[in-house]
Amino acid sequence: MNRYDSVLEMIGNTPIVRVQHLDTGPCELYLKLESTNPGGSIKDRIALHMIEAAEKRGELKPGATIVEGTAGNTGLGLALVAQAKGYRLVLVIPDKMSREKISTLKAMGAEVIITRSDVGKGHPEYYQDLAQSTADEMAAQGHSVYFINQFANPDNPEAHELTTGPEMWSQMDEDLDAVVIGVGSSGTITGLSRYFAKVAPNLELVLADPEGSILADYIATGVVPKDAGGWLVEGIGEDFLPSISDFSRVKKAYAISDRDSFHMARELLENEGLMGGSSTGTLVAAAVRYCQEQTEPKRVLSLVCDTGNRYLSKVYNSYWLREHGLIDGSNFGDLRDLIARPMASRDAVVVGAEETLANAYKRMMLYDISQLPVMDGERIVGLIDESDILLAVYEDESRFGRAVSSAMVTDLEFIDYRATMDELLPIFNRDHVAIVMDEGKFLGLITRIDLLNFLRARANRD
Numbered sequence: 001m002n003r004y005d006s007v008l009e010m011i012g013n014t015p016i017v018r019v020q021h022l023d024t025g026p027c028e029l030y031l032k033l034e035s036t037n038p039g040g041s042i043k044d045r046i047a048l049h050m051i052e053a054a055e056k057r058g059e060l061k062p063g064a065t066i067v068e069g070t071a072g073n074t075g076l077g078l079a080l081v082a083q084a085k086g087y088r089l090v091l092v093i094p095d096k097m098s099r100e101k102i103s104t105l106k107a108m109g110a111e112v113i114i115t116r117s118d119v120g121k122g123h124p125e126y127y128q129d130l131a132q133s134t135a136d137e138m139a140a141q142g143h144s145v146y147f148i149n150q151f152a153n154p155d156n157p158e159a160h161e162l163t164t165g166p167e168m169w170s171q172m173d174e175d176l177d178a179v180v181i182g183v184g185s186s187g188t189i190t191g192l193s194r195y196f197a198k199v200a201p202n203l204e205l206v207l208a209d210p211e212g213s214i215l216a217d218y219i220a221t222g223v224v225p226k227d228a229g230g231w232l233v234e235g236i237g238e239d240f241l242p243s244i245s246d247f248s249r250v251k252k253a254y255a256i257s258d259r260d261s262f263h264m265a266r267e268l269l270e271n272e273g274l275m276g277g278s279s280t281g282t283l284v285a286a287a288v289r290y291c292q293e294q295t296e297p298k299r300v301l302s303l304v305c306d307t308g309n310r311y312l313s314k315v316y317n318s319y320w321l322r323e324h325g326l327i328d329g330s331n332f333g334d335l336r337d338l339i340a341r342p343m344a345s346r347d348a349v350v351v352g353a354e355e356t357l358a359n360a361y362k363r364m365m366l367y368d369i370s371q372l373p374v375m376d377g378e379r380i381v382g383l384i385d386e387s388d389i390l391l392a393v394y395e396d397e398s399r400f401g402r403a404v405s406s407a408m409v410t411d412l413e414f415i416d417y418r419a420t421m422d423e424l425l426p427i428f429n430r431d432h433v434a435i436v437m438d439e440g441k442f443l444g445l446i447t448r449i450d451l452l453n454f455l456r457a458r459a460n461r462d
């Protein structure tokens, strides 16, 4: 084991592991674990190189502010390097990013500006445009600013040409037939393409692209599609061709659906013990397809680009997946399909009538929900929500010790699970939640957001 003087020395030299349990046809599939970088992703490499190259050129001076528009991982890499080197860091991030990433960035001392993710390049609120204008404004005010601009920064692909490529080649004993990768800024694919053109010109570069991105189509047809769709996988997929990109040696591409990406990410954890992010699912799903299509044995390498720890609220949260139509919920064809946390599967979060208000509060916080059914054994006897607790304890905090039954609401709206969806609306209009029953048996709650999630998931499926 190595000992290091600085966390920056731990960037790169990531391990490679062979996939053991997936069906890879005649091929051997290996994964390079970029998740083991100290910032948790492949972007640590470019953060270090882009900053040090700018320092060398004299463009980044001590005490300067670094600005970047980033979908997350580049920000975490930059935060790591900026912190170690004493730079102030301002990041513009689209609002679809996972909250784990944003909380981590803030905890690392970065200043975060959240912007819309529903607008495209050229719009002033698009994250890259807003980063550029933020950097311009700060410079106009006399600050020393360095705009990283990873999408147009040649130091980005160079980091991969100098480190990722040579590591891959030597770790695979200079015996490698194909590399399967995704594209965000295109730094990885462009840098690897340049490196392998020198040492292994016959090596195949295969693109793994989320469905909705324009890139897979572009590789297949040579034409840049006008419109991009949306996708939930983070870190990869594009709606334009970055100026640093060079796809000339990429001949094969797979468009992978969100559903397949999220399933594969979870399968990797379940069967291989590897916890990657959503893009890892895209890459491995494409790599497996490539492997299965081969007629001769090949050695194939792909990446675990970032750690799955920062997607606990998404990839590894079955409620989130169900809400987004990425896994199937129950399919009874009645109101039971709308219950997010059914009693039957032990997913319901409840509180006993004799438990304390402090317990009810703790449980709401833990599960991030705003109301709980109150139970007396198997029987539902009330509901308690945040405002009931607040009202009860506001003037006397010692009342957190009182029984839930003292503050719960008992005016309940029951609905039979065979009722129609239309019958929910009047209940919601009265500001109540629907308590779904099967004769005398409590099955679970339906709230407005459950109905919205159900309709959204149904629209996503259609």
Ligand SMILES: Cc1ncc(COP(=O)(O)O)c(C=O)c1O
Residues within 6 Å of the ligand: 042, 073, 181, 182, 183, 184, 185, 186, 187, 188, 189, 234, 235, 236, 277, 279, 280, 283, 303, 305, 306
């Ligand atoms: C999460 C994530 N970020 C970034 C990348 C690569 O991005 P770039 O094209 O910016 O080098 C990948 C590639 O697979 C990825 O999975």
